[in-house]
Amino acid sequence: MxxxxxxxxxxxxxxxxxxxxxxxxxxxxxxxxxxxxxxxxxxxxxxxxxxxxxxxxxxxxxxxxxxxxxxxxxxxxxxxxxxxxxxxxxxxxxxxxxxxxxxxxxxxxxxxxxxxxxxxxxxxxxxxxxxxxxxxxxxxxxxxxxxxxxxxxxxxxxxxxxxxxxxxxxxxxxxxxxxxxxxxxxxxxxxxxxxxxxxxxxxxxxxxxxxxxLGKVKGNKMVDMQLSNHKLVERGVKMIMSELAVSQETAQRLLKKYNNVRKAIENYDKKNR
Missing domain, CATH: 3.40.50.10490 (Glucose-6-phosphate isomerase like protein; domain 1)
Structure with missing residues (x-):
């Protein structure tokens, strides 16, 4: 050719x-x-x-x-x-x-x-x-x-x-x-x-x-994203609220504690089994 x-x-x-x-x-x-x-x-x-x-x-x-x-x-x-x-x-x-x-x-x-x-x-x-x-x-x-x-x-x-x-x-x-x-x-x-x-x-x-x-997305969410600005922190809080059916206050507390959406979700699940 x-x-x-x-x-x-x-x-x-x-x-x-x-x-x-x-x-x-x-x-x-x-x-x-x-x-x-x-x-x-x-x-x-x-x-x-x-x-x-x-x-x-x-x-x-x-x-x-x-x-x-x-x-x-x-x-x-x-x-x-x-x-x-x-x-x-x-x-x-x-x-x-x-x-x-x-x-x-x-x-x-x-x-x-x-x-x-x-x-x-x-x-x-x-x-x-x-x-x-x-x-x-x-x-x-x-x-x-x-x-x-x-x-x-x-x-x-x-x-x-x-x-x-x-x-x-x-x-x-x-x-x-x-x-x-x-x-x-x-x-x-x-x-x-x-x-x-x-x-x-x-x-x-x-x-x-x-x-x-490689497992870096859960459902359709970027659960491993870096929380590098207020927009992404807000997005992370909403992900946790949606996934765990918890209040905004609880989601904010979890995200602040674990500084990662995936870890916040996984550790909340383990705590409440």
Whole structure:
């Protein structure tokens, strides 16, 4: 199969600079509406990868995201949300970006073109065969990501990827490739748009489903979330009230005592059996 970058194809819209604001917003939104359907087609591939991730994490493994530019930032965002949302250690899910932390806010020139640095960055975290490494690259051609996954394969470290081009070099070096084909962008080549949205949706699926499978959600509640602000404390109180059918005062007392929704619920149950 010949590799074609659909993410680089010309937009089906032209004369964007002549459009009104309403026309711009309507057309962008019309394109965005197509993204969830593209993600839906990739669900079997996403599911297969999650099965492998969960198995490894149950055995002490970690999940790594590695990317450059927008793709790298999306991985870092998803990784950074796991500890406060699910109460897991920061080392469980790690996001790496070409150019290091500086590149989160400001592009580092040519960082993504280094085929060796991705593996060096992973080695700083002592990546092992228990871990899973997911390369994120809309184009599927980023040397930083491809080089890292090639080395992981050599070391028997499970690899996956999220890309928005079919049959890309990145897919070919991934044991579990996820290809979400969103087509040409509204602004030609601007893969931070539909491609970025698709990657974010896939990352939501991967981290959320994995954490649920690891027991970090009870019913539909984030019972292990970190109580890092008043909003989350209030949410925790409501969870305890709902789960135990107790008053707000009792729920507040339990949460203050245990500083964790799950522990508050479990210890209240034990006390009253």
């Amino acid at each position: 010949q590799f074609t970058k659909t993410t680089e194809q010309d937009s089906k819209y032209d004369h964007l600079d002549k459009m009104s604001i309403n026309e711009l917003l309507t057309n962008i939104n019309n394109e965005d509406k197509t993204v969830p359907f593209a993600v839906e087609k990739a669900i079997p591939a996403i599911e297969n990868l999650i099965h492998e991730i969960v198995q490894r994490m149950k055995n002490g493994g970690r999940l790594f995201y590695i990317g450059a530019g927008t793709s790298g930032r999306l991985g870092i965002v998803d990784a950074s949300e796991c500890p406060p949302t699910f109460g897991v250690p920061h080392e469980w899910v790690v996001g790496l970006i070409a150019g290091g932390d500086t590149a989160i806010r400001k592009a580092v020139e040519f960082a993504e073109d280094d085929t060796n640095q991705g593996w060096l960055d992973l080695q700083e975290h002592k990546v092992s065969t228990n871990d899973t490494v997911i390369g994120i690259a809309a184009s599927g051609t980023t040397p930083y990501v491809i080089g890292a996954l090639k080395k992981c394969n050599e070391k028997n470290i499970l690899t996956g990827c999220i890309t928005c081009n079919q049959g890309s070099p990145l897919s070919k070096v991934s044991v579990h490739p996820i290809e979400i084909i969103v087509g040409a962008e509204f602004v030609t080549g601007s893969s931070r748009m539909k491609a970025g949205t698709a990657q974010k949706l896939a990352l939501n699926m991967i981290s959320t489903a994995t954490m649920i499978q």
